[in-house]
Amino acid sequence: AGGSIGAELVRNLLRQGVRKIVLLELAEGALYEVEMEARELLRAARRGDRKPEIVAVLGSVHDEALVSQTILRHRVDTICHAAAYKHVPLMETNIVVGIDNNVFGTVVLAEAARRCGVERFVLISSDKAVRPTNVMGASKRLAELVVQGVAAEFPQTQYVSVRFGNVLGSSGSVVPLFSAQIARGGPVTVTHPDIVRYFMTIPEAAQLVLQAGLMGRSGQIFVLDMGEPVKIVELARMLIRLSGKTEQEVPISFSGLRPGEKLYEELLADDETTEP
Secondary structure: OOOHHHHHHHHHHHOOOOOEEEEEEOOHHHHHHHHHHHHHHHHHOOOOOOOOEEEEEEOOOOOHHHHHHHHHHHOOOEEEEOOOOOOHHHHHHOHHHHHHHHHHHHHHHHHHHHHOOOOEEEEEEEHHHOOOOOHHHHHHHHHHHHHHHHHHHOOOOEEEEEEEOEEEOOOOOHHHHHHHHHHOOOOEEEOOOOOEEOEEEHHHHHHHHHHHHHHOOOOOEEEOOOOOOEEHHHHHHHHHHHOOOOOOOOOEEEOOOOOOOOOOOOOOOOOOOOOO
C-alpha cells in the first residue's frame, strides 16, 4: 500500500464509499506515511460522509499466515496486488529476490484470495511482460500466468490483471531523475537517442486499474490505453526548456542501453487480443 500505485489506489478508494481499507506494507516508513495521509484525508472529508475504517498491517505478501488471517479478520472483498520489484537493472543483478517477490508473492496472495473467499483479485502488471527481455518483465508475465491459472481452477473468485507502462512520478521514474540532474547542471543521461516509452500519470493509472478490476471477467488481462509512446530524449529536452535552461547549459549524454533494456515496449503480443 505504500508504493506509488498502491498509495494512489488508497486515495481513490477513500472517495468510493468503501467500508474498510486494509493497508498491507512491508516497509514501516511507507506504511506510516500512507496511513497518516489516509487519516488526514478522512479528517478533511465532509462530516456527513460515512468514513471508512483504516487498518494498517505491517508485513509481507510472502507470509501466508499473516495474509490469510488479515483477509479473514477484516472480511476483505477485493485485493489490489501492487507489491512488486520493478527496476529493470536492479532485477537483472538480483534475479532470485526479484522472482521470489514478483512471482511467488503473487502465488501466496492469489491462493489466499481463493482460500479465504475473496470476491475479486486485481494484479497490477506491466507492459514489460510482453515478449520480455529482462527479469522484471519475465517475472510479471509469470505473475499474470499464475493469476490466470488460479482463475481457471477456482471460478468463485474473479481474477483480473491490468497491464500498463511507465508511470510519471513513481519511484525510479525518469522525470524526478532528470529534474535532479538538471538542478545539478547536468548532464541529463539518456540511455539511447531512439529509446521510447509509454507514460501515464499516477492518478490516471490508479483510476483505470480500479475500473478494469471492477468490469473484468475472471482470467482477463486488461491493457490500458497509454496513448502514443514518447521519445525519452525529447522528454529530457522538454524538461530542460521548462526549467529555463538550454542544452548548452545542461547537456544531454547517452549512456547506452542497460542490461535487459529494450528500445521500445509493447502493450500486446501478436497472439493476444483485447475486447472493448
